[in-house]
Amino acid sequence: xxxxxxxxxxxxxxxxxxxxxxRTDEPDLRFADGAVLMTEDKPARAxxxxxxxxxxxxxxxxxxxxxxxTAAENLRNLAVQAEIAEDERPEDPEEYxxxxxxxxxxxxxxxxxxxxxxxxxxxxSQDLLEIRRPAGNAVLVPLVEELVxxxxxxxxxxxxxxxxxLLDPEGAEVVPTDPDAG
Numbered sequence: 110x111x112x113x114x115x116x117x118x119x120x121x122x123x124x125x126x127x128x129x130x131x132r133t134d135e136p137d138l139r140f141a142d143g144a145v146l147m148t149e150d151k152p153a154r155a156x157x158x159x160x161x162x163x164x165x166x167x168x169x170x171x172x173x174x175x176x177x178x179t180a181a182e183n184l185r186n187l188a189v190q191a192e193i194a195e196d197e198r199p200e201d202p203e204e205y206x207x208x209x210x211x212x213x214x215x216x217x218x219x220x221x222x223x224x225x226x227x228x229x230x231x232x233x234s235q236d237l238l239e240i241r242r243p244a245g246n247a248v249l250v251p252l253v254e255e256l257v258x259x260x261x262x263x264x265x266x267x268x269x270x271x272x273x274x275l276l277d278p279e280g281a282e283v284v285p286t287d288p289d290a291g
Contacts, residue, residue, distance in 0.1 A: 112208065217268070218271070
């Protein structure tokens with residue numbers, strides 16, 4: 110199964126290295142020398158990692174297929190995917206692959222059926238679960254322990270601690286930010 114592990118950023122230097130926007134908790138494994146990644150563009154193409162290194166907190170990757178800066182610049186913004194076995198799991202039991210979460214039923218801590226996970230959105234600060242509610246609308250819930258206290262892959266559900274406005278935006282508590290307003 111192909112899983113997105115990063116997005117290629119801008120070229121670094123003149124020898125074909127690119128900055129990588131990492132989308133995996135295992136970058137040293139996924140971007141190891143010799144790893145073959147597939148691009149998400151059409152048609153997909155294979156990119157072989159020649160080398161990778163961390164520089165100033167950023168992962169730099171050199172692909173065999175990009176021998177110079179010009180070739181590296183042509184890869185910018187391409188998402189790259191790694192082949193991962195269906196039964197492979199992250200080492201940390203508190204980590205999950207997106208594919209494991211998508212399709213899980215969502216329940217509230219009060220036992221109410223709240224919908225289904227339809228996507229995992231990765232932001233720089235945190236990940237969000239996109240949940241399709243029974244009414245058909247979608248909401249985003251931060252994937253943090255306070256709001257998602259339990260994920261049970263075996264039973265096929267995610268438990269959400271509902272708060273006013275979290276699963277039902279219409280029920281949000283509106284607090285004026287301007288003390289002179291209203």
